[in-house]
Amino acid sequence: xxxxxxxxxxxxxxxxxxxxxxxxxxxxxxxxxxxxxxxxxxxxxxxxxxxxxxxxxxxxxxxxxxxxxxxxxxxxxxxxxxxxxxxxxxxxxxxxxxxxxxxxxxxxxxxxxxxxxxxxxxxxxxxxxxxxxxxxxxxxxxxxxxxxxxxxxxxxxxxxxxxxxxxxxxxxxxxxxxxxxxxxxxxxxxxxxxxxxxxxxxxxxxxxxxxxxxxxxxxxxxxxxxxxxxxxxxxxxxxxxxxxxxxxxxxxxxxxxxxxxxxxxxxxxxxxxxxxxxxxxxxxxxxxxxxxxxxxxxxxxx
Numbered sequence: 657x658x659x660x661x662x663x664x665x666x667x668x669x670x671x672x673x674x675x676x677x678x679x680x681x682x683x684x685x686x687x688x689x690x691x692x693x694x695x696x697x698x699x700x701x702x703x704x705x706x707x708x709x710x711x712x713x714x715x716x717x718x719x720x721x722x723x724x725x726x727x728x729x730x731x732x733x734x735x736x737x738x739x740x741x742x743x744x745x746x747x748x749x750x751x752x753x754x755x756x757x758x759x760x761x762x763x764x765x766x767x768x769x770x771x772x773x774x775x776x777x778x779x780x781x782x783x784x785x786x787x788x789x790x791x792x793x794x795x796x797x798x799x800x801x802x803x804x805x806x807x808x809x810x811x812x813x814x815x816x817x818x819x820x821x822x823x824x825x826x827x828x829x830x831x832x833x834x835x836x837x838x839x840x841x842x843x844x845x846x847x848x849x850x851x852x853x854x855x856x857x858x859x860x861x862x863x864x865x866x867x868x869x870x871x872x873x874x875x876x877x878x879x880x881x882x883x884x885x886x887x888x889x890x891x892x893x894x895x896x897x898x899x900x901x902x903x904x905x906x907x908x909x910x911x912x913x914x915x916x917x918x919x920x921x922x923x924x925x926x927x928x929x930x931x932x933x934x935x936x937x938x939x940x941x942x943x944x945x946x947x948x949x950x951x952x953x954x955x956x957x958x
Contacts, residue, residue, distance in 0.1 A: 684723040685797045685932045691825035692856040694722035702947045709778035714771040720754040723824045729792030734874040741774040747874035780949040787944045791869045798830030798933035806839035813928040847914040855906030864938040890931035
């Protein structure tokens with residue numbers, strides 16, 4: 657009996673020590689995994705072949721493989737011939753959200769968006785194409801260690817160098833965080849953080865404005881500079897930093913000033929504290945499928 661109890665205890669301890677994955681829960685920040693993953697998009701239907709004289713359902717599967725929940729997203733389909741796909745011609749859109757925090761949610765980790773089904777006439781022939789435009793709000797976290805000191809030559813910690821320790825898995829990567837600490841009196845510090853970031857994107861992806869995410873439109877006006885919302889969390893306090901502008905190369909930088917940080921909040925001789933940067937932005941990906949109309953009768957050999 658004692659051996660059985662020991663075995664059960666070892667199993668429980670092993671389970672407790674298992675590293676959580678993004679599909680189980682979000683632990684970022686502070687335990688971020690890094691990378692450029694966010695939303696994986698797969699067109700389930702239509703595929704390369706559509707049979708005529710039957711109904712076809714448009715289905716797109718979304719899986720959040722990054723480290724931030726998607727609280728706002730929209731998916732639009734376009735390119736379908738309205739004379740063939742009854743009710744699905746033009747631009748059709750639906751909203752979605754995908755959480756990484758609530759396992760009981762129907763939209764936990766993944767979601768499937770469907771349109772139709774549409775009846776395909778037996779007269780349909782040749783080839784067709786459909787494009788899927790997916791837009792969503794995503795968040796990048798950058799973990800940093802700030803030196804809070806009123807001494808210019810403090811040996812306890814240094815304000816010099818890059819303070820960034822990790823950037824979360826997301827399309828936008830924080831590449832650098834540097835700081836300047838300015839004493840204000842004997843027990844207060846103004847902390848200025850200089851933040852740099854860049855967009856990781858393929859040819860069918862790009863950063864967009866937050867307002868464009870909710871736009872049920874299949875065409876957006878491209879602008880040279882896109883802005884994202886930036887905030888800093890330190891000592892569990894959130895500080896609004898305003899907007900970061902990304903240029904045509906996908907690079908952004910800004911300065912954020914945290915005023916009047918009281919040194920009375922410091923614990924003992926500790927002067928280095930972990931905080932994180934939060935960047936909220938819109939992101940867009942366009943995927944397409946080309947298909948052929950095939951008659952059911954053509955699949956049979958006489």
